Structure formats: C-alpha cells, structure tokens
Amino acid sequence: MLPKAKNKKKINLTELxxxxxxxxxxLEEKAQYLRERKNNGNNLSFxxxxxx
Amino acid sequence: MEIIYPSTLIPTLKxxxxxxxxxxxxxSTSKPSLYNNFFTELKNAAVTLCTIDPVKFExxxxxxxxxxxxxxxxxxxxxxxxxxxPVQPKTYDVVYDLIKKYGIEGTPLSITDLIIGAVLxxxxxxxxxxxxxxxxxxxxxxxxxxxxxIPNSKGIFTYGIYQYSM
Numbered sequence: 001m002l003p004k005a006k007n008k009k010k011i012n013l014t015e016l017x018x019x020x021x022x023x024x025x026x027l028e029e030k031a032q033y034l035r036e037r038k039n040n041g042n043n044l045s046f047x048x049x050x051x052x
Numbered sequence: 053m054e055i056i057y058p059s060t061l062i063p064t065l066k067x068x069x070x071x072x073x074x075x076x077x078x079x080s081t082s083k084p085s086l087y088n089n090f091f092t093e094l095k096n097a098a099v100t101l102c103t104i105d106p107v108k109f110e111x112x113x114x115x116x117x118x119x120x121x122x123x124x125x126x127x128x129x130x131x132x133x134x135x136x137x138p139v140q141p142k143t144y145d146v147v148y149d150l151i152k153k154y155g156i157e158g159t160p161l162s163i164t165d166l167i168i169g170a171v172l173x174x175x176x177x178x179x180x181x182x183x184x185x186x187x188x189x190x191x192x193x194x195x196x197x198x199x200x201x202i203p204n205s206k207g208i209f210t211y212g213i214y215q216y217s218m
Contacts, residue, residue, distance in 0.1 A: 002069050002178055005100055005133035011092075016084050016130055022123035024081035030114040 053083075055090045056201040061213065064197055065099045065180060070213075071137065071168060072103050073183035074110045077128055079202070079209050084127075086202065091131055102135035103128065104171060106164040137171055137179075146170035153193050161188055169194070172216040181214040189214050 080087035091101055108128055115121035147170040151158055158166075165188050172181055172194065180197060183189065189212065198213040 002100070002137060002175055003102070003135055005095075005135050008133060011088060011130050013085060013088065016088060016127070019123040019126045019130070020081045020084035022120055023077075023127050026115055026120040026124060027078055027081065029116055029120075033114065 053086060053203045055086065055203075058198055061198045061200065062093065062097045062099070065094060065097065065213070067098045068177075069100045069102050069135075069137070069175070069179040070094065071171065071179060071181045072101060072107070072132065073168065073181060073185060074107045074164070075184040076182055076211065077103075077107075077111055077131065079184065079204070080127070080131065082204050083202070087131070090200075090202070095133075100135055101132050102137050103132050104137050104139055104164075104167060106139070106167050108136070110164055137175075139167055139171070140174075143167065143170045143174055146173050149173070150193070154190070157190055157192075165189075169216075172214065176216055176218060179215070182211050183214065184209055184211050186210070186212045191217075193217060 076087075094101060108125075111124055111128060112121060115124055147166050150166060150169045150173060154161065161169075165185070168181060168183075169189065172179055181189065181194070182200070186196075193216070194214040195217040196212050197215050200211045200213065202209045202211070
C-alpha cells in the first residue's frame, strides 16, 4: 500500500524560495568540494610518481 | 516561461504517485516558483508527489552545516508533502530481479537507480517516475509515458515520465 500525503498545508512561497537558494548554494559548494578533491587527488598521484 | 507537457500528462498521472528523482529537486532550486506551479497542478489533479529515502540521502549528504541540511530537507518535504515510499525487504528482492532484467545495461546504474526501478516494479501501474536521467531507465524495461520540458536560464531541462512496463 502506497502512503498518502500527510502535510497538505499550502506552501509558503517566500520560504520555499529562501530554502531553494540555500539548497542551491549547498549544491554549488558540494560541486566545488568535489572539484577540489579531484584536483588534490591528481596532484597527490603526480607527487607520488615524481617521488618514486 | 512556462512548463511544456502534453495534454495527456495529467490524465495519465491522475490518482497515481509520481516519484521524483534527485535531479528534479536539484533543478528546482534554479526556478522554485515554476516547479512549484507545476507540482501544484499535479497535486490538484490528485497526483501524489513522493520520493524514497535513498534519493533523500543523495540530496542531503555533504550538507556543510545544519542550515543547509534543513533547507534541503524542507524543500524535499514541501514538494512531496512528506510522502516517502518505504523501501521494504521485498523491494531489495525485486532489485535482484531488476539486475537480471538489465543484464549488461545495468553496469552504470547507481544503487539509488536500482531501488527506484524496484519501487516502480513493485507498485506497477500505481506509480510513475519523473527523472532527467533518460539513459539509465531503459525503454526495454520502463515505458516512457510522457515528456516534460522545463525552460531554464541555460536551455531546457527535459524529464521523462516512466512506468514499469509489465
């Protein structure tokens, strides 16, 4: 049996936009973190080769 | 800007559940009002918007602080009215069947995709999926029932509306 909606109250659009903005910033921050992690990983692997 | 979808979409989804994939929530952050208008139209047609915990995990992981975690959680809750389809022990059994059905095509699938697919298999005609991941849900197993186009600042997001093809 599939569950039905519990919270049927109307969405507060101002709050939705505010949360969406924070959510979007969080996504961008995660993407930046992954890019940096990838770059650092590549550097580490370069260093490890150059030191060997 | 408006959302473009065929006139058959709402009658098709009426009285059913529509499972939202993680990419729908991520994309909604760029135009929350536009997505909200579309979701309200669906809710008015007795479509129950929902998700599953693995999708929530994907969206929540990496949140740098409590404010970001809470904002993400509230956005999911607002759009789905807190409807989360439970992943049951039976769902995991269905995942094994789905893996067999996919064969080699299942190689790139994430665990979340497999569980979404299994939920679609489990609840059959009562549930549809909305996703922008239009390559992993193969038409050999899932029927592409409709397409939704949502314009954004860089172009158009195209979503498939899928159902398990019995």
